[in-house]
Amino acid sequence: MVTYEKDFSLKREEPEQAELADVFRAIENEAAEGVSGYYTLPEDSMAIARELEAYAERESDFLKTLETVAVIGIGGSSLGTKAIHAALASKYPESKNMLFLENPDPVSLLAHFDRINRDKTLFIVVSKSGSTIETTSIFKAVIKHFDLDFQGRDIRQIMVVTDEGSPLDRFAAFYSIQRFHIPANVGGRFSVLSSVGIVPLMLAGYDVKTILGGAGHFAKRFFEGKEEHLLRKAYFLTHYREHYPVTVLFSYGDCLEHFSKWFVQLWGESLGKIDEKGSHTGLTPVGHIGSVDQHSFLQLIIEGMRDKTVTFIKIEHFDHDLSIPDISLKYIEKTDYVNTHTFNELIDIECDATRESLMAKNIPVDRIVLDTMSEANIGELIMYYEILTSACGIMMQIDTYDQPGVELGKKILVKKFQSK
Amino acid sequence: MVTYEKDFSLKREEPEQAELADVFRAIENEAAEGVSGYYTLPEDSMAIARELEAYAERESDFLKTLETVAVIGIGGSSLGTKAIHAALASKYPESKNMLFLENPDPVSLLAHFDRINRDKTLFIVVSKSGSTIETTSIFKAVIKHFDLDFQGRDIRQIMVVTDEGSPLDRFAAFYSIQRFHIPANVGGRFSVLSSVGIVPLMLAGYDVKTILGGAGHFAKRFFEGKEEHLLRKAYFLTHYREHYPVTVLFSYGDCLEHFSKWFVQLWGESLGKIDEKGSHTGLTPVGHIGSVDQHSFLQLIIEGMRDKTVTFIKIEHFDHDLSIPDISLKYIEKTDYVNTHTFNELIDIECDATRESLMAKNIPVDRIVLDTMSEANIGELIMYYEILTSACGIMMQIDTYDQPGVELGKKILVKKFQSK
Numbered sequence: 055m056v057t058y059e060k061d062f063s064l065k066r067e068e069p070e071q072a073e074l075a076d077v078f079r080a081i082e083n084e085a086a087e088g089v090s091g092y093y094t095l096p097e098d099s100m101a102i103a104r105e106l107e108a109y110a111e112r113e114s115d116f117l118k119t120l121e122t123v124a125v126i127g128i129g130g131s132s133l134g135t136k137a138i139h140a141a142l143a144s145k146y147p148e149s150k151n152m153l154f155l156e157n158p159d160p161v162s163l164l165a166h167f168d169r170i171n172r173d174k175t176l177f178i179v180v181s182k183s184g185s186t187i188e189t190t191s192i193f194k195a196v197i198k199h200f201d202l203d204f205q206g207r208d209i210r211q212i213m214v215v216t217d218e219g220s221p222l223d224r225f226a227a228f229y230s231i232q233r234f235h236i237p238a239n240v241g242g243r244f245s246v247l248s249s250v251g252i253v254p255l256m257l258a259g260y261d262v263k264t265i266l267g268g269a270g271h272f273a274k275r276f277f278e279g280k281e282e283h284l285l286r287k288a289y290f291l292t293h294y295r296e297h298y299p300v301t302v303l304f305s306y307g308d309c310l311e312h313f314s315k316w317f318v319q320l321w322g323e324s325l326g327k328i329d330e331k332g333s334h335t336g337l338t339p340v341g342h343i344g345s346v347d348q349h350s351f352l353q354l355i356i357e358g359m360r361d362k363t364v365t366f367i368k369i370e371h372f373d374h375d376l377s378i379p380d381i382s383l384k385y386i387e388k389t390d391y392v393n394t395h396t397f398n399e400l401i402d403i404e405c406d407a408t409r410e411s412l413m414a415k416n417i418p419v420d421r422i423v424l425d426t427m428s429e430a431n432i433g434e435l436i437m438y439y440e441i442l443t444s445a446c447g448i449m450m451q452i453d454t455y456d457q458p459g460v461e462l463g464k465k466i467l468v469k470k471f472q473s474k
Numbered sequence: 475m476v477t478y479e480k481d482f483s484l485k486r487e488e489p490e491q492a493e494l495a496d497v498f499r500a501i502e503n504e505a506a507e508g509v510s511g512y513y514t515l516p517e518d519s520m521a522i523a524r525e526l527e528a529y530a531e532r533e534s535d536f537l538k539t540l541e542t543v544a545v546i547g548i549g550g551s552s553l554g555t556k557a558i559h560a561a562l563a564s565k566y567p568e569s570k571n572m573l574f575l576e577n578p579d580p581v582s583l584l585a586h587f588d589r590i591n592r593d594k595t596l597f598i599v600v601s602k603s604g605s606t607i608e609t610t611s612i613f614k615a616v617i618k619h620f621d622l623d624f625q626g627r628d629i630r631q632i633m634v635v636t637d638e639g640s641p642l643d644r645f646a647a648f649y650s651i652q653r654f655h656i657p658a659n660v661g662g663r664f665s666v667l668s669s670v671g672i673v674p675l676m677l678a679g680y681d682v683k684t685i686l687g688g689a690g691h692f693a694k695r696f697f698e699g700k701e702e703h704l705l706r707k708a709y710f711l712t713h714y715r716e717h718y719p720v721t722v723l724f725s726y727g728d729c730l731e732h733f734s735k736w737f738v739q740l741w742g743e744s745l746g747k748i749d750e751k752g753s754h755t756g757l758t759p760v761g762h763i764g765s766v767d768q769h770s771f772l773q774l775i776i777e778g779m780r781d782k783t784v785t786f787i788k789i790e791h792f793d794h795d796l797s798i799p800d801i802s803l804k805y806i807e808k809t810d811y812v813n814t815h816t817f818n819e820l821i822d823i824e825c826d827a828t829r830e831s832l833m834a835k836n837i838p839v840d841r842i843v844l845d846t847m848s849e850a851n852i853g854e855l856i857m858y859y860e861i862l863t864s865a866c867g868i869m870m871q872i873d874t875y876d877q878p879g880v881e882l883g884k885k886i887l888v889k890k891f892q893s894k
Contacts, residue, residue: 221809353742354745459776
């Protein structure tokens with residue numbers, strides 16, 4: 055269960071109901087017209103899950119030999135998968151290792167290679183365009199380093215996730231490498247619930263159907279019941295974006311670190327745009343982890359420019375817990391007030407205390423409370439943030455789903471290599 | 475060697491030489507009067523390094539048995555150590571494992587405990603105040619979980635780094651646990667080159683003297699030669715902070731991820747302040763890693779609000795390298811332009827291309843180029859950023875070295891526990 059508490063907008067002038075209704079209808083239209091296909095992924099991807107189940111049955115002997123699922127992908131092709139993996143890993147001590155070959159950093163690539171047992175690894179190449187330069191380069195290095203015979207002997211150890219008809223798709227089709235497609239109208243940063251995340255997570259052993267169920271449940275609640283708190287939050291964030299251009303996500307729990315990074319891409323790339331009037335607009339996402347970043351970023355939130363909204367994410371019941379022993383250390387007795395409590399209590403009460411200290415300073419905050427870190431809850435959280443992003447994009451009158459700004463750098467890159 | 479390229483200020487009105495000279499003198503005064511003690515740590519900490527060398531000789535048999543150095547600390551007590559460790563780890567395949575017990579997250583604490591070989595681990599408890607609630611709680615949990623007899627049998631496996639006279643210091647003195655002190659005038663976020671970082675890094679096997687040497691070399695160059703580029707950068711960042719309130723550090727190389735986090739604390743906590751006139755001021759630090767975050771945050775920098783400056787950090791020669799094989803994959807031939815080049819070239823040219831694409835859009839950028847990721851260079855980089863922070867603080871007329879904003883949350887925390 056996920057609870058959404060205290061939307062920002064209560065603190066300021068109320069949005070017109072008519073305006074919220076307009077945005078809601080615009081989202082309905084986006085979904086109905088397929089402007090983005092992510093809205094229906096929870097149902098659409100069930101077919102992939104079933105296909106994978108059949109595959110897993112057919113290939114169960116092979117799959118049993120695998121220790122590691124290595125995702126070769128970057129950005130939208132890895133961040134969401136990593137986020138779900140990290141969120142749930144502690145619940146799956148028996149799952150296969152997951153490893154992400156993302157950055158073209160030779161030192162970390164070689165360190166990853168050292169950790170890979172070649173014969174016990176499934177390599178999944180993920181690229182929406184099918185020609186992402188980092189991903190294809192790493193794939194080539196993997197082929198060479200592990201002497202991977204993708205035309206024969208090792209064909210079962212390679213899979214491809216890409217758009218239908220992309221260069222990578224045609225490559226895989228030519229060599230009969232197993233392929234999964236990403237719906238054309240689902241952009242990278244909205245694609246975690248498509249084959250992009252579903253294929254590696256399911257093959258690693260995660261209960262993907264329940265993740266999709268949680269996401270679908272929230273989408274249904276939104277479209278049937280409006281989830282007005284979401285629209286009001288989007289209203290506040292976008293109408294006051296000149297006052298509060300920085301959106302901080304303060305998650306209490308290490309397992310949410312990669313969710314934070316996924317959020318940063320979703321938010322930054324979707325909302326950082328030139329709007330219909332030609333103005334540069336956006337909201338700058340910043341992800342932090344509590345309580346550790348109370349010792350880092352909190353001072354700035356409180357005494358720095360008042361340009362930040364803060365959303366706290368709190369996990370009520372961690373999967374494992376540990377007591378703070380009733381040990382009184384001589385001269386350090388003043389810390390004994392937490393003795394006999396648990397670390398779960400400590401981190402949660404730190405979250406509450408920090409939130410209250412920001413509220414006392416009139417900094418706009420809200421909070422999302424997960425009863426546990428479960429498959430359904432991480433699915434819901436993903437769908438919640440995706441719809442929130444779409445709602446903000448509509449209110450900001452921008453194209454939420456493209457990313458034209460990064461093209462120039464890619465062109466310069468090619469030119470630089472050509473002139474070498 | 476570290477090179478500092480293209481300071482922002484060239485793009486805007488020139489600072490008065492007199493103003494820069496004033497700031498330089500103010501920094502000289504801070505150093506001379508000991509307003510902050512970090513300026514002289516490169517020399518001061520050499521004494522600790524020598525003390526540790528003597529200790530290592532005396533206790534060489536014991537130290538040989540150790541596999542792991544576990545730092546129990548949070549914020550300024552861990553971020554800098556982690557930053558140096560991550561930056562240099564690939565050069566030290568023979569060093570001891572380093573492990574950081576930071577966040578009071580029960581799931582990750584238990585996962586860390588599982589990885590610890592009790593008899594082969596040195597636990598270093600680091601807390602400037604000597605009563606940080608997360609740190610003392612984790613220390614208690616370590617004592618209980620590993621049945622650690624700090625009064626007798628296991629006394630050699632525990633060390634303490636703290637301010638002289640702090641509760642933790644008095645505790646350690648009482649039980650004759652080995653202690654190292656942090657200079658009273660060195661705050662947590664400026665303390666990495668004090669015993670805070672020196673003790674764990676040296677015992678793990680890092681060449682700490684060369685790190686200190688690099689830092690000292692830069693400090694000397696600054697105080698003797700002014701390093702005007704640093705002052706001009708601080709001038710630009712602070713004088714145009716209403717235009718560019720967000721400071722992005724875009725580091726190309728995974729080994730700099732924790733350096734980024736260290737920078738976020740240093741910058742955010744130091745500069746996020748209520749200034750002399752009672753105004754909220756600051757610069758919001760954001761750390762990203764290239765090329766991976768080109769696929770995440772870059773679109774926002776380019777098309778979003780033009781409120782960001784971007785500093786690129788580039789490593790010219792990675793410690794290890796790997797070629798992109800000359801493999802042409804059918805249908806993906808358009809990616810072949812990078813074939814036979816190395817990943818080192820790819821990541822560096824991506825850095826150059828991204829920087830040029832921002833410059834083409836008139837986004838203020840500069841670049842710091844490290845010839846290699848060496849001990850001296852990471853030391854220099856730390857000192858560079860610390861002095862840059864001090865220079866900004868002086869120009870912003872704030873107290874760079876305190877953090878009053880976080881006190882309210884701590885008080886609320888204690889109250890919440892007392893009323894439970």
